Amino acid sequence: MPMGKHGKYHPPMPSADAAPRVQRDRCALPRHVQATAERLLAFGTWMWAPGSGCMEWSDGLYVLLGYRPGTVAPDYQIFVTAFHPEDRPRLLVQLEACLDSGAPVSFSGRLSHAGRVQRVRVAAEASRPSGRHLRCVQGAVQRAGLPEDIIAAAADAVFAFDRDTRLTLWNPAAGRLMHRTAQQVIGRRVAEAFPSLAGSRAGRCCHRVLAGQGCHARGVRIVERAAGLNGYFDVDFTPLNGPTGEVTGGIGLVREVTAQRRAQARLRLGARQSCSLVEHGPDIVMRFDRRLRCLYANRPLVPAEHAAKDIPPTTLHPDAGRSLWYRIMQRVLATGAPASVELFVPTPTGTRVFDTRMVAEPGEHGPVRSVLAVARDITEQKQAEEVIRQANRRLAATLGELRARQRQDVQTEKLTALGTLAAGIAHELNNPMMGVMNYVDYARRNLAAPETVQDVLTRAARELERIRDLLKNMLAFARPIDEPSGEFSLHSVIGAALDLMTHEFRARQIEVKLDLPFELPAVWAKEGHLQQVFVNLLMNARDALANAPRKEVSIRAIQEGTRVRVDVTDSGAGIPVAIRHRIFDPFFTTKPPGKGTGLGLSISRAIMLEQGGDLVYRDRPGGGTTLSVSIPAISSKEGESP
């Protein structure tokens, strides 16, 4: 790329009619030119100043100067030295053409110095586009393929300026960055090319550099819309020094880093957010290496103050279901498949439960390098689940009770229906019974029959009496539905029941023990029904004692909360365990055929349940049988207005 500089120049040149003369000797190079040139060469571009004649650099590059003949002594000449003899004529023609037409030229030729031949390129530009008034050619010689090309191809903006802040170098990247071509800016002062930068930081930078200081900044925000600058930039200004150390100008490097900066900012933000998510998230996040050592934990499973002293807070609690947890992690490492486990971690305040999920974390190149474990404390959730489970169990139990009660209710209803049916049948049988009984009686009294026939009729009468008794028993179940409940004393009810049985007990030598506290509260029930229940129980006791060595019935009453409980106990053989649960079943009886209907206890129980009481069997350590009646008692308050 041609890099040139419009320089100051001399008076107008006369027309070129004299033949160019080649100066073969070295020409003297003014010091400041040489210093500048060397500096620039080091940078990759060569520059020269007008009127400086010919230059020679130490490394053997030569500078060509051209003068219009007659204007500057000796005359118009272009000195081409050191160029390969074959290249010189071509070069001269090119340069003269440039002078004549003002068009830039570029020439590639061989330069020889100290026995070494290098290929270089010469670029030249006329200072003014009108041929006649061309006064000079200024150009640059580049070593072909040397840093000039790099500068030209560089992505960063590169420019140079002299002591006067005139721009002497302007690469295409600079042109793209600041929207000015080399032609627009070369040779102009920075302040002229970019008026808006005059008082700006960039402008100040130029002066600092000319004062001999470097000026470096990273990520500077520059908004110079006139200069086309809007963004973040890395800026490096470096002074150029002459041979004696004086500052001859400066080089600027500008790189736009807006995109990087924004990407970095985004990355930083993303990283910060990710970190925050992990660190402050609700879950405990841990990373374990292949040997299952904890590499990272956002916080410990067990708070530090609770963890064992010799265990770093980031590791697991030593008792944390270690074997299971570790086995699972090893499997994750081996297979790469995710796994989860409920981890029970004992702490001084109770065992905590963690729902722990583990995933394999692949290394950069291949196999699993580590395991990520995310543990969530689900203790409260578990506790809530347990509460629900317990509630469910209670519900199930309640439901079971309800069902049992329902079965019982059904049973009671059945018994009631049965009672009604039995009563109906008994009533219907009464009339024929009465007839048959009297027919037999009449026959027995009036038949002049042999003794055997009389005997048979007597037996028939006896059997009929049994049927009559059975019917009476059944009628006992036909309880008047509308007997009202009332308040009365248990002493009177039990006394009446005992009165009915006294004769029976005496005849069988059964001893009765009565334990009825005087202060028993009154009860609220249907008196006739209750009496029937006690008679039933006493009759059962009587039958149970038929073959017992010791014959004793005890009746004992106590108050139990809002009820009075009466235990009727006999000293008989007791009820075998296997059939205890059946004693309240209708038609279940342990008595020999003809001795019981099997309805007594079931009816009695139905009667008690109807009245808000109960009748239950009670285990009795000493043997025998205890049936326990409970009856709602009347507190003194309620007793006043039953």
Add this chain to the structure above:
Amino acid sequence: MNRRILTIDDDPAVRDAFVFALSDVGYEVETASDGAEGVELARRTAPALIFLDLRMPGMDGVETLRRLHEVCPRVPVYIVTAFRPDYLDELAQAARDGLRFGIASKPLTSNQIRTITHSVLEGPEVM
């Protein structure tokens, strides 16, 4: 002495029971199979004692009792019943209305029938 006994019962076996129990021992037993017939017989024959069933088709026992009271207020009446709860209220009401009657529980044996009859007609108050 009037030894006529009237038994009012729709069941012939029951009527027979009274006939067999009492005719042997010198009583004259009239029978009626329903209330209306019983009241008519009572009016015509003026018995010394009436055994009355409670549950009968047509006029029931309690209603018959009221009619009998109108026809022959001085004749004692024994209700022979198995104490069905259905009629107890009405019977209680009848008692409150001033009607007098005895109650015998079915089934009755010959001896029981005779004992009741004797005690009402001849003996002192036993029942």
